[in-house]
Amino acid sequence: MIEIHNIHKSFNGVEVLKGIDGVFETGKTTLLLGASGTGKSVLLQCIVGLLKPDLGSITYDGKVFTNNRLDLKQEIRRKIGMLFQGSALFDSMTVQENVEFPLKMLTPDMTRDERMERVDFCLKRVGLEAAHKKMPSELSGGMKKRVGIARAIAPNCTYLFCDEPNSGLDPLTSIKIDELIYEITKEYNITTVIVTHDMNSVIEIGDHIMFLHDGLKVWEGSKDNIMDTNVKDLNNFIFANSLMRAAKRVEDEGGEIDKL
């Protein structure tokens, strides 16, 4: 379980996060939902330690991540797996080497055979058992995301963070990636935090949802009660999302958007 308390973050005097609290429970997927520029990715970067919050605390299973004890930070970081928006695969390495990399670096006691066994397992788990020798440049967007997930789970991560896992993917692939993340969360009982602005993800995999607006958490709840909210910003967000999907459907069917 991850707990965040009163997280503040500013850039050049502009306050991006204005005191966010929250709990990310084990075995559940928590979605950080919101429009672009609301501070979702900044919050995620604070939680994983890529940015240091100006104020506030972050606790991983009772261990304070935001203190200055480097050894404790390292210990926590080694339990973190992250899927980046652009996948962030090491482009000089093959798929197999990418997945093997965290094992090589974080578990030096593992033998090569053990590492290979784990790589095979992870790639099979994400449905890429035949891609070992491929370079990242030879993969499609969806395959890159899958390799990113395999790399994240390879060292048996306890916490999985996903930054816009659906960006740049077609709707069908998006659903598959969402399902994969959800299955892995349940299968390994890990704490998963997903940054998204995709309402489809909310419907598919949102155990718990936090809606951010203008650097503040303005709503949280489950996917079952998100439609019943009277928070204006959230309603606008849902409406705009639905409108966009409806417009796209009309366009796909050869209709005119003006008549929507």
Place this chain on the structure above:
Amino acid sequence: MKTLGNYLLFLSSQFVRGESLKILSRRFIDEAVLIGISSVSIVAIVSTFIGAVTCVQIAYNLTNALIPRSTIGFMVREMTILELAPTITSIVLAGKVGSNIAGGLGTMRITEQIDALEVMGINSTSYLVLPKILAAIAMFPLLVILAMTLSILGGYVAGTLTGSLTPQEYVEGLRDAFIPYNITFALIKSVVFAFLISSISAYQGFFTKGGALEVGEASTKAVTNSIIGVLLADYLCAQVLL
């Protein structure tokens, strides 16, 4: 001053929670191949022609009959060892190696690969930058020795083929008033240049922000700043060590 402070912090960050010796040595070999072996051809071509041109131009200017022709060999040797081999080689390498380091790290930064390393709990500067600097420090002196040899050979070939001087005169000039310390001086300079080029380029690439355009800008800055650094250090070394 702020940039200098950031640069020094960047350098010191490589030694905080560094990676294991096994990983560093593996990365060092990779980088040594990339920086050293792949630069051999360009260094060989440039130094051979610089030696040849130096010899021909000295011969062209040396019209006084009272000055022995062996002076041409002597001057080629002195110019090559003291200045041309270490400095010109380093300037060429600032273009090749510097832009490669800055471009590579810049691309890793904008595609979040460096963030991925950090999230895994890996010290990205220690893992990515330290092996580059160490490899440059190890390989530059070897490349400079190669450059010295080929430059003097280039001068020999050009001088003898054009009939500017005989092989015996050239060799006599090479042996005349030889100061072994000059080679030590050139190698010390090459180590200083290697450190400056690799660290300045890594600094520029590591802190790239934005997209492809900014990666290009980082590479350009890396090369120009490295060359300025090399020239300043060249003067300081000459002032302090000679």
